[in-house]
Structures are given as C-alpha cells and as structure tokens.
Amino acid sequence: MQSFDNILELATANPQIKAYFFDMWGCLFDGEKFYDGALETLIDLREQNKIIYIITNVPISEKSSESTFANWGLLRGIHYTHIITSGQVAHDLLRRNALTFKNGTPKTYLEMGIQTDDLGAGTGLQKVKTGADCCIVGFPGFNDSEYNTLPNKKGLYRYKEKFSQYSFWLSDSPDVFASTLQKYKELNLPLLSANPDLSAPVICEDGRIRHMIMHGTVIAEYRKLGGEVIEIGKPSKEVFQYALDKLKDEGIDARPSETLMIGDTIRTDGGAVELGIKFALVIGDGGIIGQELSKGAKLEDLIKRDKFKPDFLLQKVAKG
Numbered sequence: 001m002q003s004f005d006n007i008l009e010l011a012t013a014n015p016q017i018k019a020y021f022f023d024m025w026g027c028l029f030d031g032e033k034f035y036d037g038a039l040e041t042l043i044d045l046r047e048q049n050k051i052i053y054i055i056t057n058v059p060i061s062e063k064s065s066e067s068t069f070a071n072w073g074l075l076r077g078i079h080y081t082h083i084i085t086s087g088q089v090a091h092d093l094l095r096r097n098a099l100t101f102k103n104g105t106p107k108t109y110l111e112m113g114i115q116t117d118d119l120g121a122g123t124g125l126q127k128v129k130t131g132a133d134c135c136i137v138g139f140p141g142f143n144d145s146e147y148n149t150l151p152n153k154k155g156l157y158r159y160k161e162k163f164s165q166y167s168f169w170l171s172d173s174p175d176v177f178a179s180t181l182q183k184y185k186e187l188n189l190p191l192l193s194a195n196p197d198l199s200a201p202v203i204c205e206d207g208r209i210r211h212m213i214m215h216g217t218v219i220a221e222y223r224k225l226g227g228e229v230i231e232i233g234k235p236s237k238e239v240f241q242y243a244l245d246k247l248k249d250e251g252i253d254a255r256p257s258e259t260l261m262i263g264d265t266i267r268t269d270g271g272a273v274e275l276g277i278k279f280a281l282v283i284g285d286g287g288i289i290g291q292e293l294s295k296g297a298k299l300e301d302l303i304k305r306d307k308f309k310p311d312f313l314l315q316k317v318a319k320g
Helices: 007-013 038-047 062-072 086-095 144-149 174-186 215-224 237-249 266-275 288-294 299-305
Strands: 002-004 019-022 051-056 082-085 108-112 134-137 156-160 167-171 191-193 199-203 209-213 229-231 259-263 278-282 312-314
Touching: 002 007, 007 038, 007 312, 019 237, 038 051, 051 062, 051 237, 062 082, 082 086, 082 237, 086 237, 108 174, 134 215, 144 167, 156 199, 156 209, 167 174, 167 209, 174 215, 191 215, 215 229, 237 259, 237 266, 259 266, 266 278, 266 299, 278 288, 288 299
Parallel strands: 002 312, 019 051, 019 259, 051 082, 108 134, 134 191, 191 229, 259 278, 278 312
Antiparallel strands: 156 167, 199 209
C-alpha cells in the first residue's frame, strides 16, 4: 500500500490513471467550505487531461446537485466533468423497475424525512400519506412544524442550506425515529434509501460543524427490527458501474484499473475495489477516518475492520 501526501503526488507516480472519482464530504468539502487547495487541485488534474467525476451519496438528482455545488463554487467544466449521485442511480433503477421488492413492484410510497421528491418523481410511484406500498427515506430530519410536535428535542440541530431559505432539523442520534420505524415494521413496509452514509459533517445554524446521522444509520436501525431494506449508493456496485458506463458512453477508453476512487470512508468509497477500480483513502483533512484517528484509533485496526482495502493512502487531497 503506497502512501502519498496529496493526490497530485499520486497522479505523478501513477500516470496510467485516466479518471479520478472524488467523494465530496470529508474529501473535498468539510460541511461548510472546500478544503484549502481542493478546487485548485481539481483544475490541475483537468489540465493534465484527467477525467474528474464527483461521486456522492446524496438522495437527489445530478441536476440538483450540480446547481447546489455551483453555488458553493464547484463548477462543471472547470473543476469536474460529471456528478454522479446515489439519488440519480436509485431514480433510474426505480424508473426501469430494476429494484427487487419482496411483495412486488410498489406503486405508492410514504415520505420519511426531507427531500424525497427527486427520488420518487417521474418513476411511476405516487406519493401518499397512508396505505403506501413502500417508504422512501430522505434526509433524516424534520421541518419546523414536525419539530414543534416532538416530545424530546435532545440532539436536534437546525441546518440551513447555503444560498437559500431552506432549513430543517437534523439529529445526532437515531432514537428520535424509533417509534416511526417500529410503526413501519408493523405495516411491513420496505424502506428504500439512496444514501448508505452513516453520518456527515454538517454546518448547523449556530455555526458549529457537527457529524449528524444520515440515511444509513436509520436504515441500520430498521434492519435491527427485521425490516426490509433496499439501499442504493456507495458501496453498491450499481453506483460504480454507472460511473464506468458513463466513461464508456463518452468514448473514454479506461479500464477499471485505470480509474481511481478517492474518499475518506472505507465502508462506502472502498466498494469501488469490487469492480477493479483503485481506491485511495484520505486519512487526514477531518474526514470520517481522520476523525477516528484524531480520537486515538489506529489506522491498521480501521483498515482491518472493513472488507475493502485501499490501494493508496493520502494525507489530504490538495498539496500544501
């Protein structure tokens, strides 16, 4: 396993790599801003004629993500070639009836959390409030009216989206969803999620960055109850195959071994290795692994814990 200070050093030592797949949160972006030098590094790679994809576990469309990231300063055609979101992949699979549900293809769905419309719209599924065939899990949070009805608000923090007035409440614990998940289990509802991430760094309204739970944590709790779960997103093979297929569609001749996934989480980003894609683990910059290391964990133990093994280690994405 080779170690490098930054991605440009890795690129110099491995000129055979033609396409770079970057995770977003904890790799390029800390929840509030881009890491120092990250955007400039993407430009450097593009000037070397490298293909740059952003592959991120968010349950929204590529178009929505492109707009959001542009507001933050990440621009298509300048910093990257394409965005691939787990939400887009899940939406396409739903639209083609390519997902397997135990009780057959659903026709209706309940909404759990925030922002599920990107996933359900245009798939043939109808959003309802009762009598649904499945439940689509959005961001595990609450709008203001839902928040005001909660008996226990401990661990809930308001998140306000940059460049808009959109805001909602996120939690640092799955406990607030326990009764809802129990109800769905009694109804025998399958849960569909387009984000396996367990947590993510989020800039809260009070200005502090907190690691708030994401869809993957809610899904894990439902699994404990014995509920049916369909989960799309890194480490799912479908997401990485989607990226390889897009390269092929664009006429880019790159074998999986000539592509590289760069991310801060072995559990999700490391899934790329199952398709022969190389994997560089970012161990600094405040990402998931970096957070664990800062708390005293040993890198070798963290690597042994997961079934996916990195080919490279990066202290950070950008030089300097």
